[in-house]
Amino acid sequence: MRPTGTAILLRVPSAAWVILLMMTVFTAINGRYLTPDNLVNIVLQNAVLLILSLGATLVILSEGIDLSLGSVLTLSGVTCVLAMKHLMASGVPNPLAMGAGVLVGLLTGVLMGLITGGLVAVGNMPSFIASLGMMGVGGALALVLADSTAIYIDNPVFSFLGERLDKSIDGPLMQYLSMPTFIAVAVFGAVWVLLYHTPFGRYIIAIGGNESGARLSGINTRAAKWAIYVVAAVLAAISGITLAARLEAADSIVGVGWEFDAIAAAILGGTSFAKGKGGIGGTVLGVLVIGVTRNGLNVIGVPSLWQPALTGTIIILAIVFEIILSRWKEGRR
């Protein structure tokens, strides 16, 4: 097909239109919205959400859903900080304590993913109910371990993971760079390779496209599905650890509702439950839709009481828009 003007316009993802629209509105309301400082802020604020959303995207690509990701985020942050704190209290040097803490956090993710994935892949449970149960279990464990409060941690090596670089390094442009952003970019690269350049990645898309077809063509769909939930939970653990580093604390309810943002980001980015469509590139745009909305409402001074209702409504409307637009595009093809 020769690309015509309309065809090129049609290729622009709907999330990009939403972002454009919102940024225009916010800029019109408050001139201070469109500054480099604020744009950098948006990126920094949403690095953690991006990591979580990549996991949600992988699960949705395989036609599943993981509602426990927010709980895994919370729980991993809590176990990571608790382990680190204990080690530091017994005299282990900061860098070593940090390494061990991060490892404990990641292992927590692996364990949660093994259970959720096992229930789905081996126990044949529908993913939403298995992960709903694990959401309850993980959330409750985090509350128990953290005694329903936030655990503060004072480990400069660890908090570096959550900082802007200008806090510790002098140099030009350092105020525009931050560790969470680096981590998100690195994770994005790793997931990109995993999804598009390994057999496992092709299995994910094959399972989402047609699970029994994938099984009949010799893919061990059970193992692959199991692995998907483990990967998603590890990504949730990475975001939980990064968030704990940024806040210099592990809060026992910090991740409540994050799974909704992550799932919404994946869907806004064009990943759909039908036939393994979509991918992680779109998820970046989806995260930006949410990030731009949150940040914009703040900058134009919407009272915080209004924000949950407004953000939620905007996200749902954006999802409806994305789905209607993609259906319309299908019709034109």
Add this chain to the structure above:
Amino acid sequence: MSEPHGTAKRMAPALERQWLQGAARFIVLLCVCAVMAVLTRSDEYGLVFLNLNNLLNIVRNASILIIIGVGQTITLTAKDVDLSVGSVLSLTSVVAAILLNRYGIPFPLAILAALAIGTLLGLVNGLLITQVGLPPFIATYGTLWVLFGFAYLILQGAVIYGFPAGFRFIGNGTLLGVPMPIVVMLAVFSLGYFVLYYTTLGRRFFATGANIETARMSGIKVERVIVIAYVISGFLSALAGLVLIAFTNGAEARIGDRYLLPVMAVVVMGGTSLAGGQGNLAGTLVAALIMAVIHNGMNILAVPAIWQSLVVGLLIIASVLTDQWLRRRA
């Protein structure tokens, strides 16, 4: 896999089997009661669990779960799911509370308004699923967060308490000696039972859940059936909320949060399959009683609330796994 229960002929044996399963669950209920009665026994007060007031208390607590659970059972029968029940409950009860206390609206009007909003929210869920084409758990999980946002916005973080006596009657009063929540629950349950098992609409829920394409081809307007299921679920969540705040005499934005997990657990424990086409209302009733007994026992034993939600999460997983295992053996 068992066969779809789409036709009138197959309904009767299906019902019979459900009663047998119900009886099995009833035995489980008795066992749980016995265990709790022994565990909570104290030298000072004896068998506190078997105290008539405590037993009534358990049934009253279960009533809220059952009222929501009837809606969820119907939704799951049509192979859909409503994750927004807790938020619908929160939002509608917050609206009722505001209308009663801030605006002094007569209580029958406030009740009507809350029920109307619940119905409307069910309609929105149904339309998001059938017209926009969102998967049910995405649509209703989305509305879960949006509605919570609105409940929070309306109340502005406040807690409203102290409702007019007329309104409180539906939660606090008694009819012929039976507490009102139980009366409302029995009415909802009987009506739900009649609709699900003895009407054309009920058969359509089963047919749609068992095989949506077959149902469509046999002339059922499946989209309309699904929307009706969500409308019922929204209405019943609102009703449960009204009974709840009339009983507790207070409302806050997160009042419904703690109901989603238990309701899912109860419906699945009751034998309603997530695979659709297998609603078991009697099972939901008994499972809700089991859940209420466990909660009550943990309260008497002073188990912290956090551990209770852990138990509920595990119960969901265990009951789905058992359900799956039984189905594979059948």
